[in-house]
Amino acid sequence: MQLQEQANRLYRTALAYLGNPQEAEDAVQDTFLKFYEKAPKNLDNPAAWLTRVLVNQCRDRLRSPQRREVPLWDALPVSGPEEREELEELFSLPPEDRTVIHLFYYENYTTEEIANILNVRPGTVRSRLSRARARLRTLLKGESG
Amino acid sequence: MKYYKQYMDRQALSPEFLEKLQNRRPRPKSHWRQWAALAACCVLLAGVGAWTISRPVKTPPVQMPQVVEPVPEKEKIFVLPQLAFRDNTVSKRDSTLDDVAAPAPLAPEPALAPSQYEPVSQAQVAEPFGGEIPEILGWGDCEILSRAGEADDSCLYVSGQAQDFSFDLAVQEGEIPDLASEGGEITQVCGVDVAGVKQAEDTYEISFMTPEGSGVFYRVKGEDGPERASALVWALLAPKGD
Numbered sequence: 001m002q003l004q005e006q007a008n009r010l011y012r013t014a015l016a017y018l019g020n021p022q023e024a025e026d027a028v029q030d031t032f033l034k035f036y037e038k039a040p041k042n043l044d045n046p047a048a049w050l051t052r053v054l055v056n057q058c059r060d061r062l063r064s065p066q067r068r069e070v071p072l073w074d075a076l077p078v079s080g081p082e083e084r085e086e087l088e089e090l091f092s093l094p095p096e097d098r099t100v101i102h103l104f105y106y107e108n109y110t111t112e113e114i115a116n117i118l119n120v121r122p123g124t125v126r127s128r129l130s131r132a133r134a135r136l137r138t139l140l141k142g143e144s145g
Numbered sequence: 146m147k148y149y150k151q152y153m154d155r156q157a158l159s160p161e162f163l164e165k166l167q168n169r170r171p172r173p174k175s176h177w178r179q180w181a182a183l184a185a186c187c188v189l190l191a192g193v194g195a196w197t198i199s200r201p202v203k204t205p206p207v208q209m210p211q212v213v214e215p216v217p218e219k220e221k222i223f224v225l226p227q228l229a230f231r232d233n234t235v236s237k238r239d240s241t242l243d244d245v246a247a248p249a250p251l252a253p254e255p256a257l258a259p260s261q262y263e264p265v266s267q268a269q270v271a272e273p274f275g276g277e278i279p280e281i282l283g284w285g286d287c288e289i290l291s292r293a294g295e296a297d298d299s300c301l302y303v304s305g306q307a308q309d310f311s312f313d314l315a316v317q318e319g320e321i322p323d324l325a326s327e328g329g330e331i332t333q334v335c336g337v338d339v340a341g342v343k344q345a346e347d348t349y350e351i352s353f354m355t356p357e358g359s360g361v362f363y364r365v366k367g368e369d370g371p372e373r374a375s376a377l378v379w380a381l382l383a384p385k386g387d
Contacts, residue, residue: 007166008157015156025162032166038358040318053319056354063331063338076156083148090149105146106153119360 006047007032009107010054016102017058017095019072027057051117055099062095089136097132100125225375229330230341230349265291265303273301273316273359279380283307283373310367314377317360324352324362335382341374349374355381 007028014024031054035046043049061067072091078084090098096118103109103117111129115122158166270289271278278284287305301316329340329352339353349370352362361381365373 003167004163007163011158012153012156034358036170049319083152086148106150
């Protein structure tokens with residue numbers, strides 16, 4: 001996969017996690033630096049490795065007391081009220097839950113793959129998904145999985 | 146999700162950012178700098194040598210011998226970081242059937258059967274510590290075993306058993322069992338967030354990500370668990386030379 005494609009994929013995941021474009025860019029940059037310097041030589045699945053490192057980066061950033069919350073739709077404008085409504089609904093979830101939703105519905109990862117990326121048990125992913133689904137009934141209307 | 150997907154599809158990194166990312170790729174090391182540095186050193190040495198030979202010789206003035214007080218070697222001050230631990234034993238005691246909002250305690254992994262362990266070389270265990278197991282860890286009397294099939298270049302999963310304590314250590318590139326998101330207490334050590342949980346009266350767990358990108362999980366069972374956990378944090382995070 002090309003660098004551009006990978007970087008944009010990671011950027012969107014970081015946006016979903018952090019909800020802040022500047023922080024998302026920083027997380028992507030740090031992830032690639034780690035990849036260049038530290039990635040094991042024979043990676044079976046570089047995309048999953050990158051996502052795992054990115055999620056850890058995002059987690060660390062969320063813990064920083066200096067971080068400033070900015071609604072994502074203010075920083076990256078929406079094209080209409082429907083988009084805004086869906087984003088507001090999704091961003092009302094805790095970061096870990098909306099990341100699971102993003103990886104499952106947007107990136108089309110399976111629950112096992114997400115568990116591997118987030119380093120949690122598959123059962124934890126499934127419970128996060130069902131908890132998020134319960135809160136996002138309108139948003140997920142018509143989605144399968 | 147239609148509008149969310151539509152929105153995310155539009156989000157992309159700028160070409161300038163991507164170019165910057167591309168330029169951060171490590172380049173093959175060129176040796177010309179090393180040769181230039183070596184040549185500069187040679188020139189400097191030759192210059193100093195020539196000056197020493199050509200300078201006029203002065204007779205040193207006669208001096209009475211002086212007693213020189215030996216300067217005591219600077220004593221090394223060694224302070225272990227004080228780690229904080231979320232006390233899961235308290236939440237377990239306090240929780241009732243009605244208390245559904247209480248955070249779920251972290252369940253320790255079930256112990257593996259002895260047949261699921263295999264010997265591991267000292268070199269493999271020492272690798273995360275730069276090639277030598279630090280004495281401060283107190284692993285000298287431990288029998289250290291690896292989980293069968295789980296030790297490779299990017300992952301180390303070992304367990305140790307001594308008379309008065311035992312431990313499990315996992316070190317894995319880019320991965321970390323996340324005690325922090327499960328409510329572990331955070332202590333910052335050398336700029337790294339170390340999450341700690343006290344799982345039982347004598348069982349302590351910590352996890353953190355090293356600046357090099359290795360996830361570390363350490364579980365110590367023993368009376369002096371917090372100190373042993375601190376020692377591991379120190380061994381992996383303290384600036385080298387301390």
